[in-house]
Amino acid sequence: DTGVSQDPRHKITKRGQNVTFRCDPISEHNRLYWYRQTLGQGPEFLTYFQNEAQLEKSRLLSDRFSAERPKGSFSTLEIQRTEQGDSAMYLCASSAYPRRAHYGYTFGSGTRLTVV
Amino acid sequence: AQTVTQSQPEMSVQEAETVTLSCTYDTSESDYYLFWYKQPPSRQMILVIRQEAYKQQNATENRFSVNFQKAAKSFSLKISDSQLGDAAMYFCAYSAGGTSYGKLTFGQGTILTVHP
Numbered sequence: 001d002t003g004v005s006q007d008p009r010h011k012i013t014k015r016g017q018n019v020t021f022r023c024d025p026i027s028e029h030n031r032l033y034w035y036r037q038t039l040g041q042g043p044e045f046l047t048y049f050q051n052e053a054q055l056e057k058s059r060l061l062s063d064r065f066s067a068e069r070p071k072g073s074f075s076t077l078e079i080q081r082t083e084q085g086d087s088a089m090y091l092c093a094s095s096a097y098p099r100r101a102h103y104g105y106t107f108g109s110g111t112r113l114t115v116v
Numbered sequence: 117a118q119t120v121t122q123s124q125p126e127m128s129v130q131e132a133e134t135v136t137l138s139c140t141y142d143t144s145e146s147d148y149y150l151f152w153y154k155q156p157p158s159r160q161m162i163l164v165i166r167q168e169a170y171k172q173q174n175a176t177e178n179r180f181s182v183n184f185q186k187a188a189k190s191f192s193l194k195i196s197d198s199q200l201g202d203a204a205m206y207f208c209a210y211s212a213g214g215t216s217y218g219k220l221t222f223g224q225g226t227i228l229t230v231h232p
Contacts, residue, residue, distance in 0.1 A: 042225050043220070045220065045221065093161075
């Protein structure tokens with residue numbers, strides 16, 4: 001078990017470009033969550049999946065954002081036509097639902113996006 | 117919508133002393149869970165402690181304990197015998213129970229400094 005892996009760790013992009021991030025959850029975890037964290041703030045929920053089904057998408061997420069988990073394993077988060085306000089740390093987490101112990105709920109190290 | 121509020125942007129403590137971090141929340145749910153997470157600089161989010169709303173007994177994990185006041189919707193974290201390694205950003209978080217369990221709402225965070 002190597003934990004939750006996110007790639008890339010850092011991404012610098014020009015405004016207007018598209019970017020895609022990848023998250024590899026812990027293999028036996030069926031739920032996968034995406035959060036966005038701006039500097040000095042708490043993470044904000046973006047969306048989450050159970051297996052390949054996207055169960056909820058935050059109203060904070062504009063139409064420029066899309067997430068997929070095509071085979072119920074890894075997930076991608078794509079941002080189209082990036083804006084400077086998209087600069088943030090994008091965190092992924094995974095868990096085994098409906099286990100309630102929560103101690104298996106694991107965050108990745110995040111992808112830091114800088115839009116210039 | 118659920119909200120989580122941490123009113124202390126920064127706190128400091130002397131090594132070996134005790135410090136309490138405050139958190140209040142708002143929810144209309146009866147089934148929910150509360151958490152404290154630690155985020156060291158440039159490192160991933162780590163669960164410190166979890167409290168089930170239906171449990172009257174306050175959770176404890178070694179030097180970490182909570183004071184859960186359900187009627188007041190207050191959930192404070194007490195760190196005893198503070199250590200240099202406790203220095204980090206601390207986030208209070210909330211999750212509803214049921215099928216939404218695991219979708220976390222975070223507070224703004226409290227930066228904890230530990231002085232030797």
